Amino acid sequence: MALGTLRSLPPPGAKLRPVLLESLLVEFAQLRATNLELLRSWKLTARELDLPGEHPSLGRVTLQQLLAAWVVHDLGHVAQVARVLAKQYRDAVGPWVPFLPVLTDHMVPRS
Numbered sequence: 001m002a003l004g005t006l007r008s009l010p011p012p013g014a015k016l017r018p019v020l021l022e023s024l025l026v027e028f029a030q031l032r033a034t035n036l037e038l039l040r041s042w043k044l045t046a047r048e049l050d051l052p053g054e055h056p057s058l059g060r061v062t063l064q065q066l067l068a069a070w071v072v073h074d075l076g077h078v079a080q081v082a083r084v085l086a087k088q089y090r091d092a093v094g095p096w097v098p099f100l101p102v103l104t105d106h107m108v109p110r111s
Helices: 019-041 063-087 094-099
Strands: 052-053 059-062
Touching: 059 063
Parallel strands: none
Antiparallel strands: 052 059
């Protein structure tokens, strides 16, 4: 996929082709590396990062805030993955479940 190309999501109920997790992770890593290299190539200054833009519902935001929000968004996905992986061990940890919040928070998946 070319840089800047957006993919549309399939409509609800559409049959999806199975994709191996490994291939998705490889694609993600490649896209992330390309995007980070592009961002680094801009050599943004502190002044440029502080430039404001107008968000339709948030109002004035800076580029620095947008980039920080992207980092936190990605970390949220990392947390989701960690919860899913940890929950595989729920039965194995026996009586320790109440002491392991990763097993008990978000009992109902949010995404």
